[in-house]
Amino acid sequence: MERAKLDLWVGMFVVAGFAALAILAFKVGNLDSLSMSDTYVLKANFGNIGGLKASASVKSAGVVVGRVTDIKLNPESYEAQVTIKVDKHYQFPKDSLIGIMTSGLLGDQYLSLKPGVDDDMLKNGDVIKQARSAIVLEDLIGQVVASKAESAK
Amino acid sequence: MPVARTIRNLGHRTVEAVWRIGYASRFFAMILLHSGTSFRRFQLTIKEVYFTGVMSLVIILVAGLFVGVVLGLQGYETLKSYGSESSLGELVALSLVRELGPVLGALLFASRAGSAMTAEIGLMKATEQLAAMEMMSINPISRVIAPRFWSGVISMPILAAMFSVVGVFGGYLVGVVYIGVDNGSFWSQMQASVDFQHDVVNGVIKSFVFGIAVTAISLFEGYDAPPTAEGVSHATTRTVVESSLVILMLDVVLTAVMFRGV
Structure with a gap:
């Protein structure tokens, strides 16, 4: 697979991971209401x-x-x-x-x-x-x- | 003398087991020691993140959704008898974030990505590709093994977090949309009970530890596999069995430390 496409997929994967963590922190958890x-x-x-x-x-x-x-x-x-x-x-x-x-x-x-x-x-x-x-x-x-x-x- | 033979057998097995533990620890130390290349030439690691992380997404997301849906259905049935259906969000979110996300995510990761890693490394060894690399004075550990190790360590927490999020969504679909638990109390009880430090961060730490364990086991089994078709097949089986047991064992220890403060 060409390099640009690979980078794109992995980048999206990492971004989605951080988005998931943010959802866990703010939507599922109580980080926003505590701070x-x-x-x-x-x-x-x-x-x-x-x-x-x-x-x-x-x-x-x-x-x-x-x-x-x-x-x-x-x-x-x-x-x-x-x-x-x-x-x-x-x-x-x-x-x-x-x-x-x-x-x-x-x-x-x-x-x-x-x-x-x-x-x-x-x-x-x-x-x-x-x-x-x-x-x-x-x-x-x-x-x-x-x-x-x-x-x- | 059957007694002497039994004792000799036991001794042989003990020596073998200790030797293997030592070999595995040395292999792990070598991975860490030769990790420089996987960060200096980060492209190598990115390629492996694609194969271990991105390609595992489908199974993680689908499994997470189903687990969340089942939690929603079962949890509702149980909570109904106490008249506290509104705590459904709390139940679903806490089970996923604390336990099921990291543990089931790691189990799926071991069977999806870990077995593939073992088979790949084992076959590379069987076809003497690793030996050929050494002939060209390329260190196979820094060029082949370490990037795979770090890709697993990077992917595992991301996959576990996604598992939890999709699971909570599955619980929401069943609980709020299908059964009709109140939307407001579903989310507010969840937010009131899920603590960021205590639950979310501890879940991420768990999945991080599982990522290290699963990839280290997978790579070691592949590297250690006898260079035959049978050897590779046995090594793949051992990877899945050992990883699963180690994940569950580590989970007991980590849970005891995190939530009981032992």
Whole structure:
């Protein structure tokens, strides 16, 4: 086979390979949503994070606006300190409410950010004061059983 | 003395096996040592990439599509009983990117390109072409073997990535177009669970390692083949069997290291 044709085929093969890798990175994987161009960092303290994992999404009204970057246990207050990264395009009032939700019955857990009414906006490094912990199924069942026992008396 | 004969037999086999491992390692070292030519005269490698990579495209793409379709059908049937059909994209993409793309891609590559390499090198040896090259003071390893080795190492990750992409498309065809899983949740659950570093990069590393293993085995078996018709045929069979076993064995080790951090 002549050289030019051979080069063309191999070139197309390599280009297609890189295209496949790009599809895996951006369409199948989450590379684009993790590397948001401009972000700011917020923190929140939860009594219980349930099954929340790093890189879980932060949603507001169902739209992904950020990602969880880090989860630590605060050794003084024994609360979970969750650090999140939010897209600069989205600004939230100071009294916004953050909670841990589950997508579907068996789905992943994510953070839901409900905007408040304050005129001041959250800035880089701020702590979201109003944080609602994850609902743990066992606690819920325990409460129901306790209240049933109470009413049976 | 039958006992002495058995022990002598065992000793002979052990010595033979150790000798072969040493010979194979030396052969591999020679390939790396004489790789200069395959990069200085890159045209040699390009020609081999055409034969090993481009010509393997059809089988890789068709197989990938079928695997994706089957994953879609089977995955849907299983997930349905938990009422989580929307995770179908996650299931298909993770199985392909982490395991099936690299492993099945490498198995197909071994039987498609690896066996051809062994037969070619073996026949070159049988017809004394390699000896003739040495007579002309051309090093057959740098001129014939090393370009084929690097072509395999280059082609394998590309083929595995294409396998995964086509497989995901196959799963999409069955899951979303044919069965009717929600398009949005198919892709969003997939993107939420497939991590670039953890899944995609590790898959590429796997296919890279498999590429090195398969081509090294194929070339060694061809180079080591007895210069007869029977010898070449045995060597080709051994290539496919050994490559397949080594791929699956390496996969166990790599998976344990990557996903369990052993």
